[in-house]
Amino acid sequence: MTTPWTPDNIWPGATVAILGAGPDMTEELALTAKGHKTIAVNRAVKFAPWADMFVALDPHHPFWEEKDNVGFTGLCVCGVETDAYPDAKYGGMFYETVGSLQIRNNALAALRIAMRSGARKIILLGFDCVRYEEVHASTGFRGLVEGLPQMIAEARAKGIEVEQIDSPIQRPGTRAPRRGELVDVKTFPQVKAKAMDKGNKVV
Numbered sequence: 001m002t003t004p005w006t007p008d009n010i011w012p013g014a015t016v017a018i019l020g021a022g023p024d025m026t027e028e029l030a031l032t033a034k035g036h037k038t039i040a041v042n043r044a045v046k047f048a049p050w051a052d053m054f055v056a057l058d059p060h061h062p063f064w065e066e067k068d069n070v071g072f073t074g075l076c077v078c079g080v081e082t083d084a085y086p087d088a089k090y091g092g093m094f095y096e097t098v099g100s101l102q103i104r105n106n107a108l109a110a111l112r113i114a115m116r117s118g119a120r121k122i123i124l125l126g127f128d129c130v131r132y133e134e135v136h137a138s139t140g141f142r143g144l145v146e147g148l149p150q151m152i153a154e155a156r157a158k159g160i161e162v163e164q165i166d167s168p169i170q171r172p173g174t175r176a177p178r179r180g181e182l183v184d185v186k187t188f189p190q191v192k193a194k195a196m197d198k199g200n201k202v203v
Helices: 027-031 042-046 063-069 106-116 129-135 144-157
Strands: 015-019 037-041 053-055 075-078 096-098 101-103 121-125 161-165 181-183 191-193
Touching: 015 106, 037 042, 037 106, 042 063, 053 106, 096 144, 101 144, 106 121, 106 144, 129 144, 144 161
Parallel strands: 015 037, 015 121, 037 053, 053 075, 121 161
Antiparallel strands: 096 101, 181 191
């Protein structure tokens, strides 16, 4: 069973880099976090198996298998208690409220953890809120576009410096889906073409 856990003051005075799962995340971008305490959010762990922490609220998602595949050995944090990963830390769901929405989001959970860790500075790498909401438009996971600025403002009001850096280069397969394509949720942010019949209609 997972161990109940709190991130309060685990890294007092540190600079904490959060590696987001946006389409601009690359190994090169992840490497810029080296030397800082680093949190890899879900699929970003494949770019940074050396990170200090891996955050994926759903312990049954394939991201957890990816963590094992790349040899990640740092602290693992999930949002529900589970027997699947007995060494993982159970930190709760880290719900955030934006207007009338309650958001359950891995990236915002990582930011909340960094804020509670005692960090002096937080660096956000590979975040793309607009792209995230495009991909999850049909799932009900909304509010990240408004939630991230709200949390950044909260952090700065508490005296925490926050810097956001995104790579100017997108890797192949990470563009937004075009008409006639479906997002492949398992390999987000990649896309796959829909099959077309002879009449050029989507099937």
